[in-house]
């Protein structure tokens with residue numbers, strides 16, 4: 001790469017994070033630290049029933065026996081769990097009936113992020129459950145969904161209003177003993193979304209949540225549970241941006257999906273958390289456990305993710321294909337720039353007969369970042385006729401970044417068909433010159449090439465999300481190739 | 483004068499490839515540059531288009547009275563310089579339509595014109611694709627991906643037709659074309675010819691010049707134009723071969 005190109009890379013890498021600002025709202029916070037009392041307090045503040053408190057405590061006691069995993073291909077200073085505050089809610093809660101009642105400063109924050117609720121409300125077909133720190137502050141479109149028997153509410157509300165559903169499914173996909181971060185989440189989860197689609201109902205709109213991390217030193221422990229009953233369908237969108245922070249912030253969410261007979265869940269994420277400055281200072285640690293269980297025959301779960309943010313991402317949305325003929329899909333674009341580190345991928349666990357899975361992973365590394373794909377395809381003894389197709393591509397921008405692929409295969413049934421393809425490529429100067437010669441600036445050229453590279457994933461996203469994803473990608477790669 | 487090259491010297495990786503090129507091109511003219519492999523034809527085209535790895539060490543290039551060498555590659559394109567590449571690159575996942583739409587609108591923005599709306603843009607594409615008899619299906623296919631050699635060349639001329647440049651440089655557009663494709667491509671180029679634009683055709687066979695009749699022919703050899711003349715020079719070259727120029731080089735006409 002020529003010197004002018006290198007200069008341009010550096011110049012543009014220095015652009016500030018567009019969404020870095022802190023909303024000044026008095027927060028109601030439990031003092032820092034973690035012990036059984038803190039968990040009891042937290043549970044009490046949320047007016048939880050005893051069984052919920054008990055479950056949290058069981059998880060906490062188990063967590064004390066666990067060790068933080070060392071195997072992801074990422075490096076970070078140790079997290080001091082006693083320095084985190086486990087509960088923070090904007091003071092002007094609880095629920096608002098209309099937007100007029102919402103703290104204007106909060107609404108202003110959303111406006112800066114380009115997700116004004118006014119607009120969202122009018123955007124036909126999208127119901128918004130906005131999570132601001134730990135508590136849901138606004139839920140729209142509820143009436144319409146109610147009529148169809150669809151439950152779409154904050155997790156806290158579900159614990160109070162639909163305890164039988166929560167009891168039945170919480171921890172049924174990701175048990176509280178699952179892994180270090182999921183166990184921590186089970187003990188201290190703050191809030192999140194709950195969705196239940198009853199038998200035979202096709203959710204008529206994309207359900208969507210925007211997460212934000214705000215109050216300083218507040219760990220975020222979202223808990224999401226989505227259940228599609230027999231013959232149901234739902235498409236759920238998760239979008240994130242976070243304000244600029246000086247200290248690293250831990251984010252350990254758990255998402256559980258349950259798909260019953262003939263049902264389908266589409267879960268799409270566009271994740272744009274603050275990645276830290278160009279030296280890697282600040283930024284979010286994103287250690288997430290996302291897993292879906294295809295319990296019913298012919299059920300289907302698709303994960304689509306576009307990851308451009310976070311200082312460190314550690315995330316493997318997975319599918320457990322229990323039902324015969326069930327289908328798991330994973331479409332991912334993971335972008336790392338500057339000092340970002342991502343270790344992401346998926347697990348497809350084939351248990352039922354004729355189960356199928358597709359993995360399309362597109363990694364893009366720029367700056368001095370590191371991007372790893374880690375994928376497990378496991379075919380159980382009884383999974384007659386199981387099939388998997390995996391395609392893992394890496395695109396390098398510049399020569400200081402890295403891409404690593406770690407595919408793991410465990411095949412216990414001889415009838416399985418597993419196919420794996422992997423490629424690594426660089427954005428060629430020839431491609432950029434070609435586009436420059438057609439009158440296209442280098443920035444637009446990179447954006448065109450990268451969007452072309454990600455096309456297979458973007459086409460899986462709902463329309464309005466795909467447009468946003470393309471914009472995000474361009475923003476996060478601005479200037480990463482001269 | 484549309485293009486004026488004076489004493490142009492250029493290096494690549496420390497080796498001097500162009501060793502004092504002089505060339506004048508007026509609007510309305512077609513110039514052919516011929517020469518054996520390795521003589522510097524593509525290098526000249528790349529330097530004019532602004533490829534960074536070529537370092538200009540001496541000389542100047544005036545384009546429409548402007549110092550061309552000071553402009554970025556994209557600004558040269560926006561000013562109307564078009565290069566049909568000898569080896570067009572593939573850009574996976576990016577459709578021809580998408581590339582051209584971005585290009586057309588960036589060029590229009592540069593010129594202070596409004597963006598074309600989708601309808602106008604699509605009808606422009608349709609009209610121009612007919613000019614080079616390019617099947618509509620190529621519009622939605624990824625740029626050059628899986629195209630045959632001939633399809634790539636035809637696609638270059640299609641892009642040229644859409645972008646409507648003032649100065650077109652066609653680098654060996656004839657290589658890899660069968661006789662029918664050659665006729666189609668040449669036909670397209672001829673139809674695009676006006677009194678306002680000019681074309682530089684780079685080739686090492688005279689075959690293409692049966693279809694695109696040049697006003698001037700120049701022979702490039704070892705980084706210099708060693709002979710210039712009318713279209714009959716091409717025939718003479720064909721007959722006598724490049725050895726003739728090589729031995730004759732002392733009498734170079736500039």
Ligand SMILES: Nc1ncnc2c1ncn2[C@@H]1O[C@H](COP(=O)(O)OP(=O)(O)O)[C@@H](O)[C@H]1O
Pocket residue numbers: 494495499517518519520521522523524525526535
């Ligand atoms: N990028 C490059 N790096 C090194 N040498 C080059 C490069 N481009 C061209 N050359 C050299 O310059 C000379 C002229 O090449 P070129 O302009 O492609 O010739 P032509 O198009 O007339 O066949 C050749 O000797 C070639 O090897």
Ligand SMILES: [Mg+2]
Pocket residue numbers: 523524525568653654
């Ligand atoms: Mg050449």
